[in-house]
Amino acid sequence: MKILIRAAHILSPASPFHKKKKNVLINNGRIEEIGDKNYSADRILEADGMLLSAGWFDLGTSVGDPGYEQKEDLISLAKAAMMGGFTEVAVLPNTQPTVQTKNEVSYITGLNENRLVQIHALAAVTKNCKGEELTEMIDLHEAGAVAFTDGLKPVWHTDIFLKSLQYLQKFDGLLIDHPEDIWLNLFGQMHEGPASTMLGLKGMPRIAEEVAISKNLELLTYAGGRLHFAKLSTAKSMDLIRAAKKRGLNVSCDVAAYQPLYNDEVLENFDTNYKVNPPLREKTDQDALTKGLKDGTIDVLVSNHCPHEDESKFLEFDLADFGLINLQTFASQLVSLSKSIEMETLLEKVTDAPRKLLKQQAVVIDVNTKANLTLFDPNREWTFAPENNFSKSKNSPWLGSKLKGKVTAVFNNGKQWLDV
Secondary structure, three states, rough: EEEEEEEEEEEEOOOOOOOOEEEEEOOOOEEEEEEEOOOOOOOOEOOOEEEEOOOOOEEEOOOOOOOOOOOOOHHHHHHHHHHHOOOEEOOOOHHHHHOOOOOOHHHHHHOHOOOEEEEEEEEEEHHHHHHOOEHHHHHHHHHHHEEEEEEEHHHHHHHHHHHHHHHHHHOOEEEEEEEOOOOOOOOOOEOOOOOHHHOOOOEEEEHHEEEEEEEEHHHHHHHOOEEEEEOOOOOOHHHHHHHHHHHOOOOEEEEEOOOOOHHHHHHHHHHHHOOOOOOOOOHHHHHHHHHHHOOOOOEEEEEOOOOOOHHOOOOOOHHHHEEEOOOOOOOHHHHHHOOOOOHHHHHHOOOOHHHOOOOOOOOOOOOOOOEEEEEEEEEEOOOOOOOHHOOOOOOOHHHHOEEEEEEEEEEEOOOEEEEE
16 A cells, blocks of 8 residues: 655654655555655645654563563553554563563564564563573573663662673673662652652652662773663763763663653642652752753653553552553653754654664665654644553553644554554
8 A cells, every 4th residue: 555644844864854844655664755746645644744753662661461461461562652653662571471581582572573563672681680690691682682671670789780791792782770779769659858758758869869870880880881771860860871971981871751741749649640660850850851851961762651450550659559651642741842852852862762772773764765654743632531542551640631742653564553
């Protein structure tokens, strides 16, 4: 089937059509023509005012499959990701069993030939993500794991962390760490500050993140290798990463798209949907994260999609699990962030940057290339209603809300989904 995307604003820095409004003809999964002609097609998408970019890539999505399929399985994850504009996602290894053998990697990636959304495996650094014994990372790499992490848990053991950096250098692998001192955050429920005091909740201090980053940067300086910090949240974290990059360390980081947009004041009604890790912090941290996105300190934007069934989330605040679902609402957060940051800058952090970090093939919008594309309407208003939620879970503070910014089409792997 031939599909014509008419008058789309192309954002693809390596493309000769970057920042130009063009007609794009897609035929059987490939870009056949790009230009000003009104090409004949079976379906025409009127895309004036919309942005056409490489397909979005989410670096570090949680999924319950295998073991916790009631939260999210691979089918529902792919559906929610597609509806949110993602053509590729990398999933964390915190499943049951943990993604730590060739079989588990194959289970995650095995159906990619038939999927629009390509699901990549992030394999565990340590067995069962306990931080005590290294996995067979070379075998996992050869099986298709794109990077190594203990996912929602930090690689807390200093010697294991050091050996991981050294081990991964054998194939230039990437270590992804969730920086957290678990002892400083023990029993913590939200950011430690005036709001936690007023609400009577045990706080999670900034230093729990910052001391882990400081320590691990020293280990990176000593051992070498490639290190990525996941989902940072504090102003000092930005300073630490910025200084490390100036020193020439091979370090990168990401932030959840909602983190610069909300602070701990939204917890005044004890809404467990806002209970996340790292926690929502204060206005000064929001401002620092915004600056980090602008100046390139933050390399990647992620959804931090973390699904939970009702029994894990909708109960007393101190008993609820951390996390929210965010694949389908990610686009609206891009629109909110674009009030202070160029949309081109934001999209680069969800297209080119994650692929480069994971050494995946670059996606360039050009003639005679495979169509791996996301068409995004930043002005479209829609309601994230329960019937529009394709995740198995509904732990979202935005469920039932009217949002601005929606993906209207995605193309990948010879397949497409259209909402135009």
